[in-house]
Amino acid sequence: MTSRDTKSGRYTAILVQEHRHLAGELRKLGLTCDRTEITVIADRLRAMLAGHFAREEAPGGLRAAVTRSAPDMRDDLDDIMAEHSALIELVQELHAQSTASDAADEAIVSLAATLVCRLRDHERRESSLLTAALWGGAPA
Ligand SMILES: [Fe+2]
Ligand SMILES: [Fe+2]
Numbered sequence: 001m002t003s004r005d006t007k008s009g010r011y012t013a014i015l016v017q018e019h020r021h022l023a024g025e026l027r028k029l030g031l032t033c034d035r036t037e038i039t040v041i042a043d044r045l046r047a048m049l050a051g052h053f054a055r056e057e058a059p060g061g062l063r064a065a066v067t068r069s070a071p072d073m074r075d076d077l078d079d080i081m082a083e084h085s086a087l088i089e090l091v092q093e094l095h096a097q098s099t100a101s102d103a104a105d106e107a108i109v110s111l112a113a114t115l116v117c118r119l120r121d122h123e124r125r126e127s128s129l130l131t132a133a134l135w136g137g138a139p140a
Contacts, residue, residue, distance in 0.1 A: 008065070011055075011061065014055065015052075015055065015056065015062075018048070018051075018052045018055070019123055019127065021048065022045075022048065022049075022052065022119070022123065023120075023123070025041055025044060025045055025048070026116050026119055026120055028041055029041045029042075029045075029112050029115070029116050030112075030113065030116045032112075033105070033109050035098055035105055035108060038094070038098045038108060038109070038112050039095065039098040039099055042091055042094045042095035042098055042112075043095060045091045045115075046088070046091050046092060046095060049084075049087065049088055049091060050088065053084040053087075053088065056081065056084070056126075057081055057084065062077060062081070062130065063077060063078070063081070065133075065134055066129075066130070066133045066134070069133050069134050070132070070133035070134075073129060073132065073133045076129055077126075077129055077133070080122065080125055080126050080129065083122055087115075087118060087119060087122060090111075090114070090115050090118065091115060093111065094108070094111050094112055094115055097111055
């Protein structure tokens with residue numbers, strides 16, 4: 001095993017753990033209509049996603065791994081990574097709305113549901129692409 005394998009294994013383990021953690025937060029967000037709880041989850045998501053997306057986009061990260069293993073999938077990965085900034089904006093919008101006194105509860109719950117759908121879809125496509133590119137599995 002080379003040092004790159006070890007480093008890459010640690011990097012992959014961190015991303016897998018973050019994806020699990022994110023799935024847990026999205027499950028909680030999808031189940032609540034409580035404005036205070038939505039604010040707390042949105043706040044955790046802001047911090048979590050900033051670090052997670054930065055790790056995914058880091059030089060030597062996912063793009064480098066996909067370029068080595070499956071260069072024909074690099075553009076698809078770039079398209080998925082390009083969604084990160086819009087997802088961060090959506091989390092920030094949810095946090096802002098959930099703390100705004102004039103925002104209606106229904107609108108906040110609806111925005112939370114949109115965020116859950118978009119983040120789940122993003123992570124599903126990302127995981128599917130990485131499975132296919134790095135481990136030769138079939139995209140879901
Ligand atoms: Fe991502
Ligand atoms: Fe991710």
